[in-house]
Amino acid sequence: MLDLSSLRNPIWRPDDRLRDPAVLPIVNGYLVFYSRFSADREWSDPQAWAVACAFTSNFHTFAHDRDVTPKGFASPGDVVFWGGRWVLPYQSYPANSTHLCFSESHDLHTWHAPTCFLGEANALPWNTRRRAIDPTLVVDGEVLHCFFVGSGATETPGQHANMVGHAVSIDPYLQRWHVITRDAPLIGRSQAVDNDAGANNVTVFRAGDGWTLIYSEGMANQHLAWGRSPDLLRWEFKGALPLPAQRWMSRKHGAPFVWREGDGYVMMLMGTDAADWTTFGLLTSYDGVHWALLPEQ
Secondary structure (H helix, E strand, O other): OOOOOOOOOEEEEEEEEEEEEEEEEEEEEEEEEEEEEOOOOOOOOOHEEEEEEEEOOOOOOOOEEEOOOOEEEEOOOEEEOOOOEEEEEEOOOOOOOOEEEEEEEEOOOOEEEEOOOOOOOHHHOOOOOOOEEEEEEEEEEEEEEEEEEEEEEEEOOEEEEEEEEEEOOOOOOOOEEEOOOOOOOEOOOOOOOOOOOOEEEEEEEEEEEEEEEEEEEOOOOOEEEEEOOOOOOOOOOEOOOOOOOOOOHHEEEEEEEEEEEEEEEEEEEEEEEOOOOOEEEEEEOOOOOOOOOOOOO
């Protein structure tokens, strides 16, 4: 059981900028996957990006921090056990034609080379920028769900909004999919915030008698929003999920990842501070809806 009593936010601030966390609890601790954005390179440089992984037993210290993909990949999602091995989803980045990819592993240490999947996501009619990012995998019995993000034009010329799509598969190799959101996205552009505000970085988890989905809403003023479903297919979206402010997330926050811990839930969140530096912090919840930040350093 994780002891949170002595932890303080932000829980991890290395030399590179951390983004897009995903956590896998294992027997003796946790594997933390994330996008490593090298602080000494330009955003548009593929050599600035990789999916990385570190091990922690307590979220005080992080060990064995290493890249698990080649350069030019980012935004890891849930690591799931599917088809007899572990599957780690992510995206190519920052190539103009961004695709969904995954690596597989039998031991959670050695990860195979990237394989593209769900290529039809790039060709959906509402995904006018023809890119797919931020995959999240959810196993429900014999069905694998993938929530992903595409991008479409907004009312503001030259701007676009990210929108969430949904597909399902029973293929152990992740090559055959049925896209549920073929004609319209599951989550479109929000009318409640800026014209270019959309959705990305989805996390989905069991809570109560159904499922909860939490995602990043907006870009310039990014924050969290959420929805509920009884079956991963029918969704009711509830709007913004307000959080109290801390310095490490004073500019904006997003890219949530939630996992079950004991009788409650823990969220790892990416925060951006006033100096535009990104770090990770932790929150706790008894129901997956009401969240409390750990104390700040």
